[in-house]
Amino acid sequence: MPRPSRAHHKRAELITAARQAVIDRGVLDLRLRDVADKAAMSTGSVLYYFPSLAELLFEVQREAVERFCVDREEAIRDEPDPRRKLIRTIRAGLPTGKDDELCVLIYELGAYARRDPAYAAEHIRLCERQVALYTAILETGSATGEFDLTRDATTIARGLVALEDGLGLHITQAVPTFTTPQAEAILIAHAADATRCELES
16 A cells, blocks of 8 residues: 655645644734744745645645534434434534634634635535535424424524524634533524424423
8 A cells, every 4th residue: 555645744744733823823813934833844845835824724724624524423423313413413513612623723714714715615615514414404303293493494504503603703702702501502492493392301
């Protein structure tokens, strides 16, 4: 079996270094030098593997989005009950606190999405994947008679994703507006109203 190329290994090291640099400094104050220092490389060496800081951070964003989606899907894979699956999905989508590395990465790198179409496309992919996850659960619950949906499943799903995104942003602020349990309770209450189902009974 062929061994991974040195370039592949170095790129992976730089993605790891950039991820940690974003967590430590935030994306707005981040410089190429910060990533190079984390990787114990020169800035020229960083640019040899990634033509710009923006391209390197895009790989960090892409990796974070994929990891978030996979972790969330795995959290509900073996749960057959739509009600419990909906609750698990809500819990798996919220930050554990202001230092939740994965969620902080996604929120920090979202700052680029306003101006860069590539970053925006990745955030759209993240959103649509979460909407699809919720929609499938809602449609299953409706088909089995467990849920009595107040709107079509996709509309409810989009609302849940938008609400959890907003709550998650508040949780990861320097001084959080909500705790994770408070945010979870808000989301579950909204989902219960939308499904006409006492989710926590």
